[in-house]
Amino acid sequence: MEDRKLTVRAVERAIDILMCFTKADDLGLTEIAGEIGLHKSTVYRLLTTLEEKGFVIRNSATEKYRLGLKIWELSAHLSHNDDPAILLLPQMEQLRDRLGETVSLYLRDGTDRLRIQAVQSNQAIRRVAQVGARLPLYVGASSKVLVAYEEEAVIRAVLEVADWPAAVxxxxxxxxxxxxxxxGYATSYEEREPxxxxxxxxxxxxxxxIAAALSVxxxxxxxxxxxxxxxxxxxxxxxxxxxxxIHT
Structure with a gap:
């Protein structure tokens, strides 16, 4: 008999709500409901629970939600030994100081890449890299690195994504x-961002x-x-x- 993954729908939906905040800092009920494809009444009940537990905060003036302090409380307990974003930060800062440009760290998450850490350049004109940004794998130096060293099954999955742009x-x-x-490296020149x-x-x-992609x-x-x-x-x-x- 095949193994079946057991999930709790309410938990899945609550996590979907929290993941909406990777795209924006403040979101209204209608925006969240539209993003995850649920009725507003269902989303409201879930948001109320998340608010009571401190995972989201509601602004009574704007009726919008943002992440609550419980999220930061949890992140404070991430292990320095296991989290590359924390573990590699000093080395990223050294690389930024040496080259003078913004340094980012990316992980592959399915058919996307996720920026888990960034050290901004100190120069007046610089590229600001937002931590938590989710980007496609079909464009950009880090994207290509994360795919190039993966197994063939992963490469095929990336090539078959539904939203692959016709221009690529x-x-x-x-x-x-x-x-x-x-x-042993990749470059991009105005490939993703002018x-x-x-x-x-x-x-x-x-x-x-391959564990991550390091980018300047x-x-x-x-x-x-x-x-x-x-x-x-x-x-x-x-x-x-x-x-x-990095520990394995």
Whole structure:
């Protein structure tokens, strides 16, 4: 008999509500209901429970919700030994100071990438990277790195996503993945965001499996294709050192 995953629908829906706040800081009842596809009365009951438990806060003036202090209380108890966002932060700060640009850390989550940590450049003109941002895997240096070193099943799943843009040629994308595996890094130049460039390298855990993507990004006025190429060896070495710190 096949194993079946047991889930509690109310818990799933409550988690769906909380995940809505990865896209916006303040949300109204109608917005949340529309995002997760539930009736407003159902969402209201769930929000009331989450509010009573401190996971969301309702602004009585605007009737909008935001994440509550319980979320931050939980995050404060994340293990420094297990959470790459905390564990690798000092090394990311050192890399930012050395290269002068914004440094980000990404994980793959299904067919998306998630920015779990960022250290902003100290320069006046800089690229601000928002922690918690969820981005597609079909574009961007970090996206390509996270896919290039994955198993074939993962690569196929990414290539088959329903919202794959017509402007991105799948064959060219696969060729880029092969080139990334050869070079050990990926670059993007105004590929996802106009005026922005990035270089990314894989972080492997001690078993040799890709654990994350380390990225340096900034404005194209400073990060020319040649500059990205010069940054690559520094980034690869930093990623190698970080990989030795990750527990499996």
């Amino acid at each position: 040629d799948r064959n060219a994308y696969v060729a880029q993945l092969q080139e990334i595996r050869k070079l 005026g922005a460039a990035a270089v990314s390298a894989p972080i492997f855990d001690r078993t040799g499996k 990004s900034g404005p194209v006025s400073r990060l020319s294709p040649q500059t990205l190429k010069e940054f690559a060896p520094v980034l690869i070495e930093a990623a190698r050192e970080m990989g030795m710190m």
